[in-house]
Amino acid sequence: MATLIIILVVVGVLIIALLAFVAxxxxxxxxxxRVKESWSGIDVQLKRRASLIPxxxxxVKGYAAHERETFENVTAARARxxxxxxxxxxxxxxxxxTQTLRSLFAVAEQYPDLKANQNFLELQRELSDxxxxxxxxxxxxxxNVLSYNAKTETFPSxxxxxxxxxxxxEFFEAEEEAREEVxxxxxxxxxxxx
Amino acid sequence: xxxxxxxxxxxxxxxxxxDRISANRRQTWIMMFLFVAVAGGFATLIGYVVGxxxxxxxxxxxxxxxxxxxxxxxxxxxxxxxxxxxxxxxEDAPELYRIVExxxxxxxxxxxxxxxxxxxAPNAFATGRDPQHASVTATRGLLDxxxxxxxxxxxxxxxxxxxxxxxxxxxxxVVLVGLIALLADLFMRWTWFGAGGRASNRDxxxxxxxxxxxxxxxxAILAPIAAQLIQLAISRQREYLADASGALLCRNPDALARAxxxxxxxxxxxxxxxxxxxxxxxxxxLREHQSFLNNLFSTHPPVEERIxxxxxx
Numbered sequence: 001m002a003t004l005i006i007i008l009v010v011v012g013v014l015i016i017a018l019l020a021f022v023a024x025x026x027x028x029x030x031x032x033x034r035v036k037e038s039w040s041g042i043d044v045q046l047k048r049r050a051s052l053i054p055x056x057x058x059x060v061k062g063y064a065a066h067e068r069e070t071f072e073n074v075t076a077a078r079a080r081x082x083x084x085x086x087x088x089x090x091x092x093x094x095x096x097x098t099q100t101l102r103s104l105f106a107v108a109e110q111y112p113d114l115k116a117n118q119n120f121l122e123l124q125r126e127l128s129d130x131x132x133x134x135x136x137x138x139x140x141x142x143x144n145v146l147s148y149n150a151k152t153e154t155f156p157s158x159x160x161x162x163x164x165x166x167x168x169x170e171f172f173e174a175e176e177e178a179r180e181e182v183x184x185x186x187x188x189x190x191x192x193x194x
Numbered sequence: 195x196x197x198x199x200x201x202x203x204x205x206x207x208x209x210x211x212x213d214r215i216s217a218n219r220r221q222t223w224i225m226m227f228l229f230v231a232v233a234g235g236f237a238t239l240i241g242y243v244v245g246x247x248x249x250x251x252x253x254x255x256x257x258x259x260x261x262x263x264x265x266x267x268x269x270x271x272x273x274x275x276x277x278x279x280x281x282x283x284x285e286d287a288p289e290l291y292r293i294v295e296x297x298x299x300x301x302x303x304x305x306x307x308x309x310x311x312x313x314x315a316p317n318a319f320a321t322g323r324d325p326q327h328a329s330v331t332a333t334r335g336l337l338d339x340x341x342x343x344x345x346x347x348x349x350x351x352x353x354x355x356x357x358x359x360x361x362x363x364x365x366x367x368v369v370l371v372g373l374i375a376l377l378a379d380l381f382m383r384w385t386w387f388g389a390g391g392r393a394s395n396r397d398x399x400x401x402x403x404x405x406x407x408x409x410x411x412x413x414a415i416l417a418p419i420a421a422q423l424i425q426l427a428i429s430r431q432r433e434y435l436a437d438a439s440g441a442l443l444c445r446n447p448d449a450l451a452r453a454x455x456x457x458x459x460x461x462x463x464x465x466x467x468x469x470x471x472x473x474x475x476x477x478x479x480l481r482e483h484q485s486f487l488n489n490l491f492s493t494h495p496p497v498e499e500r501i502x503x504x505x506x507x
Contacts, residue, residue: 041299136300
């Protein structure tokens with residue numbers, strides 16, 4: 001009788017341990033999947049942003065052909081964005097693109113005809129929209145990364161994370177400046193510090 | 195879709211939203227069950243008074259259960275239809291559409307359908323049974339009178355209602371509670387105008403009949419109160435929570451507070467709102483004078499309190 005109870009207790013403990021293992025492991029997998037999914041949200045917008053650049057450069061070239069250096073910088077930043085492999089690289093290239101676009105728009109400022117060009121205005125609108133969407137996608141992505149990384153670093157999931165190679169994910173960092181620029185281009189008041 | 199941006203605990207784990215989702219699912223069931231029980235009892239009583247045999251009761255209950263299930267699927271269409279909302283495309287309302295798109299990206303929710311009500315009173319609501327079958331409605335007044343960040347705050351609040359399944363309970367309430375109110379109304383009329391004449395033709399015990407009429411009157415009075423209390427119970431906490439998670443989503447609690455100020459200060463009444471749909475809206479659309487009773491039954495927490503909480507974030 002006593003042995004039977006012991007066997008039952010051992011089996012019970014094993015079953016509970018197994019269930020806990022499955023729950024924690026699945027939690028990690030789910031977290032990693034969400035990070036991946038939300039990354040594709042950023043990726044879509046980065047691709048869209050990159051695809052708008054050649055058209056924009058061509059349009060501005062039509063009015064300010066001699067600003068070669070500015071165009072080259074923009075094109076180089078775009079190429080880097082397209083080649084970026086990791087979220088960190090993509091963020092860096094994207095911030096660089098933001099910087100170079102800022103000088104491109106500064107150039108455009110000097111050409112009233114260009115500023116009135118419908119095509120240019122449309123591209124500018126599209127770019128602003130994309131920048132805003134990147135900011136939102138970044139917010140969602142970083143939230144998921146935070147939640148996943150916490151799992152890979154806290155007990156008890158950290159044990160499984162180490163054993164099964166769940167690496168912490170990389171955040172997509174935007175420069176504060178870049179974020180600011182998005183706000184300014186929409187003539188909205190700066191966000192309150194939440 | 196499980197990945198919903200919302201309140202986060204210290205670990206960054208979205209604790210609250212999952213609790214809200216299961217609570218809302220549960221509440222929808224409870225609401226449907228209560229509806230069938232209360233309306234069924236009500237209908238049986240009316241049936242008995244007007245001379246239906248008690249054997250009709252199971253059919254009444256079955257019919258009401260069918261109605262409840264039907265509402266589960268159709269109530270969002272009903273809510274949209276009675277509000278006079280029309281669907282818009284990206285070309286019709288690019289600004290609004292983009293805001294909704296952005297907030298979907300920020301919250302990981304699927305894109306809802308977008309509707310506009312042609313009314314100058316600024317307001318908005320979300321409806322549907324889950325995020326995959328959801329819609330967001332804004333009035334023309336909201337688009338005209340609020341600036342972009344304020345509209346974004348309002349829509350973020352509505353997206354939070356979608357994300358934590360508030361819309362499921364809120365929308366089904368429109369149709370179920372709406373019917374109870376309608377039944378109570380009918381019954382009131384019947385007891386005032388028809389009871390004496392018809393019932394006296396039948397051979398019934400005077401005392402027993404009087405008791406029945408009293409119970410019926412009590413029910414007719416209680417039903418709308420109960421219905422109101424349901425609205426109250428389901429929406430106050432929801433609004434505070436949606437304000438908080440909306441502010442978190444749009445990262446701009448101040449814009450949300452300003453939107454509330456503008457909307458509550460707006461003198462235009464929302465013509466299409468009524469008692470059945472009032473609790474759906476971002477801000478109470480019914481311009482009632484302040485009184486103890488109105489405050490007791492109001493579906494929305496006081497605007498001043500919502501603004502104070504948002505400003506404190």
